[in-house]
Amino acid sequence: MSDPAAGAGDRPPNPAPAVAADSAEMALDDAGWALHVRQTLSATDAELASRFDANQDVDRLLAARTAAVDVQLRAAWQRCIGDHPGLSLFAVGGYGRGELFPQSDIDLLVLAREEPAGPDETPADSGALARLLALLWDAGLPASHAVRSLAQCTQAATDITVLTALLEARPLVADAAACQALQAAIAPSLVWPAQAFFEAKREELRARHARYGDTADNLEPNLKEGPGGLRDVQTLHWMALRIIGTSDLESLVAMGQLGADEHATLERQRRTLSRLRFGLHLVAGKREERLRFDYQKLLAARLGHVDTGDSLGVEQMMQEFYRSAALVLRIGERVLQRFEEQLEGEAVPQPLDALFESRRGYLAARDPVWPRTPDALFALFAVWASRDDVRGLHSQTARALAETLPMVPSYEQASAALRARFMQLLRGPRPVGTLTRMARLGVLGRWIPAFSNVSGRMQFDLFHVYTVDQHTLAVLKNIASFASGEPDERFALAHEIWPRLRKPEVLLLAGLFHDIAKGRGGDHSELGAVDAREFCQAHGLSEGDTALVEWLVRQHLLMSMTAQKQDIADPEVIHRFATKVGDRERLDQLYLLTCADIAGTSPKLWNAWKDRLMADLYTATRLALRRGLENPLADHERGAEARAATHAMLAAFGTGDAEIAALFERMPEIGFQRGRPDQLAWQAASLRGVAVGGTRVRARRVNEHQGALEVFVHSPDRDGLFAAIVATLDRCGLAIQQARVLDGPNATIFDSFEVIPTEARNPPGAEEVEARLARALAGSLDAVKPTRRAQPRHLRHFRIAPQIGFDATANRRTLLSLVCTDRPGLLADVTQVLRQQSLRVHDARIATFGERAEDVFQITTVDDEGRDQPLDEVQQQALRDALRACLEGDKR
Structure with missing residues (x-):
């Protein structure tokens, strides 16, 4: 192959004397010459761009651009330096290799004679070189350069980066003697012998x-x-x-x-x-x-x-x-x-x-x-x-x-x-x-x-940060970590569930096939399930194992969607999910596959709250299956169980029955139906010493390494309270994963927030969050405004047209669903709109998938008698218009 990238060491260095410049160009002053060259190169680049668009071979384009620049550099040298016997010019680095891309650096070496011939020569050289570089800059050829003698080249080449550039030195204005002398100055006998060079470059x-x-x-x-x-x-x-x-x-x-x-x-x-x-x-x-x-x-x-x-x-x-x-x-x-x-x-x-x-x-x-x-x-x-x-x-x-x-045949052939043999590898x-x-x-x-x-197949979004094949391998790697026997702090239950798996290869096959049908059109879960069944049947798996792999692939998104988009504290949600799962083996396999899938989608996607969501859904579903799907748990039964468990926890820490009863009187009944006993006990203990009508803010760490916090706010209710809390958490650099907004007795609120830091460095501690929230709530809520931030660069390329929907709920509330482009401060801005519309927020579920935010709020308006009412069509339209104005008008 004839390659302009070949280094000077590959071939006898061809002398490249300075060429005679065109007489018309020589007649121009430096400014005129620079303008002429700039126009010439611009025309050349335009021609090369056209040839690129015409699908011409890229090596020819690189060689053509290199040659065009060579001509102008030699002309500039002749204009400023002339036939100087003590100086030579070399292209080095990528330019020396002959790979000059449209915006590539132009790296030059001026090789100077070891000893100046006379006392007056060095200043003249310096001035001429300065003129050369200025001329190149004005001509649109900003060059990086070094002026070195042969001895200085040897010394500089002790830096392997310098040596690498010099290895590809190509003469522009240099005779054969200069080329040979430069190669001798950087010979392996002087700097970087082959073994040392190889080891250093391999480590680099x-x-x-x-x-x-x-x-x-x-x-x-x-x-x-x-x-x-x-x-x-x-x-x-x-x-x-x-x-x-x-x-x-x-x-x-x-x-x-x-x-x-x-x-x-x-x-x-x-x-x-x-x-x-x-x-x-x-x-x-x-x-x-x-x-x-x-x-x-x-x-x-x-x-x-x-x-x-x-x-x-x-x-x-x-x-x-x-x-x-x-x-x-x-x-x-x-x-x-x-x-x-x-x-x-x-x-x-x-x-x-x-x-x-x-x-x-x-x-x-x-x-x-x-x-x-x-x-x-x-x-x-x-x-x-x-x-x-x-x-x-x-x-x-x-x-x-x-x-x-x-x-290698396909498995079908x-x-x-x-x-x-393949199955032996999978079981080995x-x-x-x-x-x-x-x-x-x-x-x-x-x-x-x-x-x-799917090898090398990417999805143009911010949710899937890996190609499909690399994501699949990441999922399998997570599954392997479950099998290690070592507890992984990222996954609360995985190390307990893995040993119960009857056939681990079933989970591996589900992980291998769960995304294998992406890019074909249609539902990749359904198509992948068909592929998985055919593969399992061909490899002799039993009908039961085949059906399990097929089901896992078809339903691999079921658990994550249920946990992130529905209220898993609602017994009806748990019952529906348990009905779809059907038995304990499917639940175990689906839990492990879901954890491995989410954690293998993006390093930032899995966090302490995702872990708790999946663990809570798993535990609740396991209890539902144990109780029997024919015996669904009613709200009042769930509340009674949680109340008893919470009472036992408080009593274990020395709280008397009378005090427990008094604390429970100040807590909303729905909280017992929806909350976990440990969470309820923490909230109840937080009320100690708080007078009726008082405010209490508490935060606790969920995971020391990830900075996840649970934040509890008890306060007299007033307009704008939810928006003020959200804005303050946003100012603390915390992203809300889930919010539960409950009305307590005596016109109070019982709000809980699950938050994670938006930045990994210096996340706020629990005490800092408590103090900042307490200060915000003690003052005027009108003064608490969202932080204004610039939209991250990458989000500008993934804009999603806002989708705003309304549905009625069983408890006479309006369910607002919002799908839009995520950005910093989005939730704070949305809550400000809700406040401006005089709406009350009773529950919120916040889900983010890459650049896509999918949030759900339970909201009401207030009638003349102060009672909560669902939104009518006029109010829904007004809210839709206000949200669109906020989201579509945001050009930050």
């Missing part, structure tokens, strides 16, 4: 990957620096140049260091990534390497991706990126291992069994023509799962596996024996690790074609 690569979470599957990936990005490909070039003496990876094929198929794949993905980066620079109009939401749709459209019924154009583009990055990572890992062997020599193989051996800790097949059958592939994963001392897969075996992927040691390896190496996508379809 690992640290860079770690900065991006060791995954390419970020919502806004960095095309240059992220895992699987262009920097990974460049790192292989740099290592080849230092270790072998060539940065042309094609030459590694002849040396046996790289397979022809590997080289072709690597080049194909490099061009894909380069095209994405070139287009990103065009749509951003500035130096931008991160594929932000601001540019994703624009770039997808420019690349010709169009929305279809199954996926958006932007999702198609992102899937192309994720798949390219995954291949770069996969091949790069193999090449790094071969460089290691090149430097350290082949290790003595240590046999593991008749088929496999260990080479320097890497698992390798002993058969030189392995694998002969698909069964041999499954045997590899079985041995891998059984060994704790394996560092990874040997590069030769990994390459052989990749080359023979086409021979496989023999019964091969299907049985470390099944999640095995599935993860099979997915990463492409085997799982061959075995289950539907999994291949």
